[in-house]
Amino acid sequence: MTKQNNTPIFPFTAIVGQEEMKLALELNVIDPKIGGVMIMGDRGTGKSTTIRAIADLLPEIEVIKDDPFNRHPAEENEGKIETEFIKIPMIDLPLGATEDRVCGTIDIEKALTEGVKAFEPGLLAKANRGILYVDEVNLLDDHLVDILLDSAASGWNTVEREGISVRHPAQFVLVGSGNPEEGELRPQLLDRFGMHAEIRTVKDPDLRVKIVEERTLFDLNPHAWVDKYKDQQDCLKQKIIDAQKLLDKIEMPYDFRVKISQVCSELDVDGLRGDIVTNRAAKAYTAFHGGTAVSIKDIEKIIVLCLRHRLRKDPLESIDSGYKVKKLFDEIFDID
Known part of the structure; x- marks a missing residue:
């Protein structure tokens, strides 16, 4: 049932x-x-x-x-x-x-x-x-x-x-x-x-119009709007299920793990939570895109999300936008 x-x-x-x-x-x-x-x-x-x-x-x-x-x-x-x-x-x-x-x-x-x-x-x-x-x-x-x-x-x-x-x-x-x-x-x-x-609030006028139109059409006829996206929804749902099954098989080169920890160390991130989460998120991203081994591009996509909020030591200080994380990542992973 x-x-x-x-x-x-x-x-x-x-x-x-x-x-x-x-x-x-x-x-x-x-x-x-x-x-x-x-x-x-x-x-x-x-x-x-x-x-x-x-x-x-x-x-x-x-x-x-x-x-x-x-x-x-x-x-x-x-x-x-x-x-x-x-x-x-x-x-x-x-x-x-x-x-x-x-x-x-x-x-x-x-x-x-x-x-x-x-x-x-x-x-x-x-x-x-x-x-x-x-x-x-x-x-x-x-x-x-x-x-x-x-x-x-x-x-x-x-x-x-x-x-x-x-x-x-x-x-x-x-x-x-x-x-x-x-x-x-x-x-x-x-x-x-x-x-x-x-x-952030979308600034582009064309994009704002598109968002407003999508929401308006959904409110007018929710069931028809949901049906319109059914294939895309089913496709994404299957992609998530496939990634969950693939997750345990994903490998990450030792060299990448060392470099992730080097980024965390040089950013003065407290504890090891940042290292662990970045490793996990990189594997999940790889699985999501059907890969079997983590690439530098995979780490690049998720590292700011995993570390930007761990740099702040003073409660009155605002969270870094991710610029510091991205800059150090590029240096350590030798990205041009």
Whole structure:
């Protein structure tokens, strides 16, 4: 049985421009271990539309029927279980959400009187095996951002109340967006996001007209507009599935790995997260384009996305546009 969602979503392949944001989302879907993406840009640049569109593009997943954690049938060992297919969950985290709403709550009274762990799942449970989207993440309480990042990194959420502990799977791609005018995330939190995409308002008048026309036509007849892009959507969906299957077979020359670490070292990037994410993203990009071995061009396409947000040491300093990363990459990889 498949759950149907009848409300059409603007097709991902119909989105004009914003290539950096689209690429970051595609690569995180291919390899969720990249660690999510932070999307910073002006208001009204299609951040939410694009993020919802990538979720709609993803293949359905098989889950245990009525399971609050969307677990795969293989995770349940007790007897015969009923399964169903659902669209990959796309969960919005509202700005005013409390910790209980995010993590879930334990009914202490029920636990003590009836001797059962009465756990009410939160948004992290619903987001398992899906995408968790936090708009205006830069306005979210730092403590909550910490919880989200910890769960995204470990794949688990633990709730503890009065000596009672509940742990459940919480594997998701964390996508944050925000407007830099309203403040940046602290560098320590920003560094935890795998990639950082910057988007700007389109300046070209012809392109602006095209974007407005596409949106207007979609609003007039959403179903017809979705049908128009069906072949392109199916093609991209298959490309993502093929890349996921190919990912483990991708090889990267040792020399390239050393040079990536040299770039990170000379940029004074703290820790090794930058090295790891750049390696992962380069392999995902190679797989996305059907290759088997990472090339210098593949690394060039993703390295700014992976490192630009890791250079900032002072919270008041603005994020480098990527010029420093690109300049050093060209020097170390000997690009003319």
